[in-house]
Amino acid sequence: MIEDWDHFLLPYEQAVDELKIKLRGIRRQYKDAGLQSPIEFVTGRVKPVASIQEKMVRRHVAEERLEDDMQDIAGLRIMCQFVDDIYQVVDLLRKRTDLTILEERDYISNVKPSGYRSYHIVVSYPVQMKDGEKKILAEIQVRTLAMNFWATIEHSLNYKYQGEFPQALQGRLERAGEAAFRLDQEMSAIRADLSEVQPESKSDGETAAQPSDRQSVESSKLT
Ligand code: 0O2
Ligand code: 0O2
Numbered sequence: 001m002i003e004d005w006d007h008f009l010l011p012y013e014q015a016v017d018e019l020k021i022k023l024r025g026i027r028r029q030y031k032d033a034g035l036q037s038p039i040e041f042v043t044g045r046v047k048p049v050a051s052i053q054e055k056m057v058r059r060h061v062a063e064e065r066l067e068d069d070m071q072d073i074a075g076l077r078i079m080c081q082f083v084d085d086i087y088q089v090v091d092l093l094r095k096r097t098d099l100t101i102l103e104e105r106d107y108i109s110n111v112k113p114s115g116y117r118s119y120h121i122v123v124s125y126p127v128q129m130k131d132g133e134k135k136i137l138a139e140i141q142v143r144t145l146a147m148n149f150w151a152t153i154e155h156s157l158n159y160k161y162q163g164e165f166p167q168a169l170q171g172r173l174e175r176a177g178e179a180a181f182r183l184d185q186e187m188s189a190i191r192a193d194l195s196e197v198q199p200e201s202k203s204d205g206e207t208a209a210q211p212s213d214r215q216s217v218e219s220s221k222l223t
Pocket of ligand 1: 020043044045074075076077141
């Protein structure tokens, strides 16, 4: 029995705090270099005890296995403007020497049946505790703003319906997910068109040229 949850969760708090600072640091460095950051913003949380306990029951995770078998007690979320940015962030994470990637799950190429899209990375992250180093599992979810919009609302509706969406609602949510993804694709197409006429973003106040009148991808039909 874990009697002192605060004590158990302390290294997780430490890991989330450190990773938030480090990931936000990536954005700072891009800004500092005058470059467009692939990271828009970063959030993080330690899973509440009640959610950990509920997931232990649902997933049949014994308390002794908790540290190894529950990957998202420490959770970070990286929000990006564009789908391409997600893969750029994943590459940046792969190159880091302060964490070890254990698993990657691409729910963008392999959309979940619910309509959920995100790129998940499970990492092992070392925190320095008073008695020495402790390796903590953390789940980093990388997604666009549109994917986050969909997932946040779907998640809150899920609570309301306890995961048992009426069939018709389920279909509508899936279609809403598709619409959000078409929005992502259209935003990427607009960016590509803009960079054709204006290769580098101007910091000298020069006005941006108009995008070409070339028809953008068929995704422009956001129905
Ligand atoms: P709820 O209702 O559970 O969503 P700071 O970092 O100090 O600026 P703070 O208060 O630590 O700010 O919050 P942060 O880091 O901006 O974001 C915390 C929120 O991020 C949480 O809200 C979660 O909604 C969300 N979040 C971030 N990462 C994850 C993750 O990996 N998994 C999940 N499930 N949620 C995540 P709350 O407060 O927990 O409320
Ligand atoms: P929270 O803190 O409430 O977000 P499982 O964890 O059991 O769902 P698995 O395979 O261990 O499944 O992990 P998976 O599916 O790679 O990632 C789980 C997390 O991804 C979830 O955490 C959600 O944050 C997010 N997620 C996965 N599927 C969906 C979905 O259909 N809708 C939404 N909104 N989010 C999803 P938890 O456990 O729900 O915790």
